[in-house]
Amino acid sequence: MEILEAYDLTGSYRAAAELAGVDHHTVKRYVLLRGKGDPTKPKLRPKMIDEFMPKIEELVERSGGRIGADKVHEKITAMGFAGTDRTTRRAVAAAKASYRAGHRRVFRPWIPEPGLWLQWDWGEGPRIAGRRTWLWCSWLAWSRFRVVIPVLDKTLPTIASCMDATLRRIGGAPTYALTDNERTVTADHIARIPVRNPQIIEIGHHYGLTIRTCVPADPQSKGGSEATVRIAKRDLVPTDVNLRAAYRDFTELEDACAAFTDEVNSKVHRAIRRRPAEALAEEVLRLHRLPDRPFTAALGTTRKVAGDATISVDSVRYSVPHQLAGQTVWARFHGDELVVTAVGEGGAVEAARHRRSTPGNPSIKDEHYPPREGKDGDRTPRATSAGEAAFLALGPGAASWLIEAAAAGARRMRPKMAEAVALAKLHGPAEVDRALGTAAIAGRFAENDLISILDHHIGRNLAEPTRASEDHSLQPGTSAWSRFGIAPEGDEH
Structure with a gap:
C-alpha cells in the first residue's frame, strides 16, 4: 500500500521507488497488478494431480470421508498418476476437509432440567x-x-x-x-x-x-x-x-x-x-419417591437362609455370607452359575455366586463364614473363676500350657496352676510364663516338671543359646574315642 500511495503521489515509477525504498521494477509490477486481487498472495500454479482431483473427490464422497489416502493413491496410480504418495495424501486431506465442512453434524445444545x-x-x-x-x-x-x-x-x-x-x-x-x-x-x-x-x-x-x-x-x-x-x-x-x-x-x-x-x-x-x-x-x-421394596420379580425365586448360612436350591446347599442368616434372599441360575441377591438398605446387591453343583455335593465357601476362634478349632481359654484368671494372667505361655495339658489328659491340673501362680510371686510372672511355654512345647506336665524347667532357666541365667560360628562348632569332639581298643591297666584279657 505504501508503494501504491507513493506512485499515486508522484506518478513516476522511479520517484515512487525512491520514496518507498524499493526497486522501480517492483513499483511497476504492483501498479500493473492493481485491481486484480491481493498482489501479495502467490499465484497458484497448476499441479500434476489437478486432473485427478474430481476422482479423488468422488472417492471421498462415496466413502463418506472414510477412505484412506493409500487406497486413493492405488486407484489414481492405475489411472496414470505418476506423482508420489505424499502428493496424494495432501490432496486427500484437502478433499476430506472440504467434505466435512459440507457434511458437518450440528447439534442443538441440550440443556437438561433437574429431575428429568x-x-x-x-x-x-x-x-x-x-x-x-x-x-x-x-x-x-x-x-x-x-x-x-x-x-x-x-x-x-x-x-x-x-x-x-x-x-x-x-x-x-x-x-x-x-x-x-x-x-x-x-x-x-x-x-x-x-x-x-x-x-x-x-x-x-x-x-x-x-x-x-x-x-x-x-x-x-x-x-x-x-x-x-x-x-x-x-x-x-x-x-x-x-x-x-x-x-x-x-x-x-x-x-x-x-x-x-x-x-x-x-x-x-x-x-x-x-x-x-x-x-x-x-x-x-x-425426583420421584422410590418404592419401599426393590423390584424382585427378575431376581429369581426366594429362599430362606438357614442358621448355618446356607440355602437349598434344587436339593443342593449353597453358602451365603453369614450376616444373612435368617433373612430372605433371591436365587437364580445364570448359565452354569447360581446368583444369590440380597436386599438391604442400599438396595438389591449380589450376595454370592456359585458354580452349579449336584445333589450330595454342597458348595460352601470359607469367606462366607467368620474366622474360627483359636487354633485347629480349639477355643481360646476364658477364665470362669479367680484362680483361672490369675493363672491366665501370667501370659500366653500359661494359655498354651493349659490347652496342651488338657489335650494330653494331664492329672491334677488345678493344683499345678495354683503352684504356677505361687511361683510367679517368687520368681516373677515373666519367668514362670516362659517356663510354662517351654513345658507346653516339650509336653512335660508331670509333678515338679515346672519347677525343674524354671530352675534350669534361672541357672542358665537366661544366657543366649550357643550358636555355630567361624570360631566355634557345635559338632561334638572325638577325645572319647582316643582310648578305644586299649585295655585298662591290670586287665590282660
Missing part, C-alpha cells in the same frame, strides 16, 4: 482371576452425579439390581432413563422404531421411570454416559498409564468403585462449576 434424565451405559472392567467384569456407569444429567457399580454379567436381573442401587444412592427416581439398544432393553426394531423388552418396562413402571434408548450406533445422542464410561475405565481398569495394580478379588474392585464414585462427586465439575454432590441436594427435591 438419568443415563446409563456399560464399560468393560478389569479381569479378575481371568474372569471378565463389567462396570455399570450411570449419570444424572442435571447435577452430573455419577454412580459406578462393578458386576459380573449384563443380564436383566443385574440391570434391575444396579438400577435399584443407583436410584437409592441418588435418593429418588427421575422421569426418564436413557441407554443403549441392547437386547435386555430393546427386543427388536421395526421401521426404525424400537420395540421394548416387556420386563424392562415392568422395572420402569415399578420405579416410575420411562425407559428411552438412543439412536442405534449413535453415541453422540447420549454423550454424558459415554464420558462417564471413559473416565471410569481410565481410572479403574489397570493400565500402563494409570499404573493401578491388578485386583486380587472382586471385593477389592467394589471398594475401588465406591471410592471412585465418592471422589468424582466431590470434585468441582467443569461444566456446572460446582460439586455434583452439592447439586444433587437440589435435584433430589425434583
Whole structure:
C-alpha cells in the first residue's frame, strides 16, 4: 500500500521507488497488478494431480470421508498418476476437509432440567482371576452425579439390581432413563422404531421411570454416559498409564468403585462449576419417591437362609455370607452359575455366586463364614473363676500350657496352676510364663516338671543359646574315642 500511495503521489515509477525504498521494477509490477486481487498472495500454479482431483473427490464422497489416502493413491496410480504418495495424501486431506465442512453434524445444545434424565451405559472392567467384569456407569444429567457399580454379567436381573442401587444412592427416581439398544432393553426394531423388552418396562413402571434408548450406533445422542464410561475405565481398569495394580478379588474392585464414585462427586465439575454432590441436594427435591421394596420379580425365586448360612436350591446347599442368616434372599441360575441377591438398605446387591453343583455335593465357601476362634478349632481359654484368671494372667505361655495339658489328659491340673501362680510371686510372672511355654512345647506336665524347667532357666541365667560360628562348632569332639581298643591297666584279657 505504501508503494501504491507513493506512485499515486508522484506518478513516476522511479520517484515512487525512491520514496518507498524499493526497486522501480517492483513499483511497476504492483501498479500493473492493481485491481486484480491481493498482489501479495502467490499465484497458484497448476499441479500434476489437478486432473485427478474430481476422482479423488468422488472417492471421498462415496466413502463418506472414510477412505484412506493409500487406497486413493492405488486407484489414481492405475489411472496414470505418476506423482508420489505424499502428493496424494495432501490432496486427500484437502478433499476430506472440504467434505466435512459440507457434511458437518450440528447439534442443538441440550440443556437438561433437574429431575428429568438419568443415563446409563456399560464399560468393560478389569479381569479378575481371568474372569471378565463389567462396570455399570450411570449419570444424572442435571447435577452430573455419577454412580459406578462393578458386576459380573449384563443380564436383566443385574440391570434391575444396579438400577435399584443407583436410584437409592441418588435418593429418588427421575422421569426418564436413557441407554443403549441392547437386547435386555430393546427386543427388536421395526421401521426404525424400537420395540421394548416387556420386563424392562415392568422395572420402569415399578420405579416410575420411562425407559428411552438412543439412536442405534449413535453415541453422540447420549454423550454424558459415554464420558462417564471413559473416565471410569481410565481410572479403574489397570493400565500402563494409570499404573493401578491388578485386583486380587472382586471385593477389592467394589471398594475401588465406591471410592471412585465418592471422589468424582466431590470434585468441582467443569461444566456446572460446582460439586455434583452439592447439586444433587437440589435435584433430589425434583425426583420421584422410590418404592419401599426393590423390584424382585427378575431376581429369581426366594429362599430362606438357614442358621448355618446356607440355602437349598434344587436339593443342593449353597453358602451365603453369614450376616444373612435368617433373612430372605433371591436365587437364580445364570448359565452354569447360581446368583444369590440380597436386599438391604442400599438396595438389591449380589450376595454370592456359585458354580452349579449336584445333589450330595454342597458348595460352601470359607469367606462366607467368620474366622474360627483359636487354633485347629480349639477355643481360646476364658477364665470362669479367680484362680483361672490369675493363672491366665501370667501370659500366653500359661494359655498354651493349659490347652496342651488338657489335650494330653494331664492329672491334677488345678493344683499345678495354683503352684504356677505361687511361683510367679517368687520368681516373677515373666519367668514362670516362659517356663510354662517351654513345658507346653516339650509336653512335660508331670509333678515338679515346672519347677525343674524354671530352675534350669534361672541357672542358665537366661544366657543366649550357643550358636555355630567361624570360631566355634557345635559338632561334638572325638577325645572319647582316643582310648578305644586299649585295655585298662591290670586287665590282660
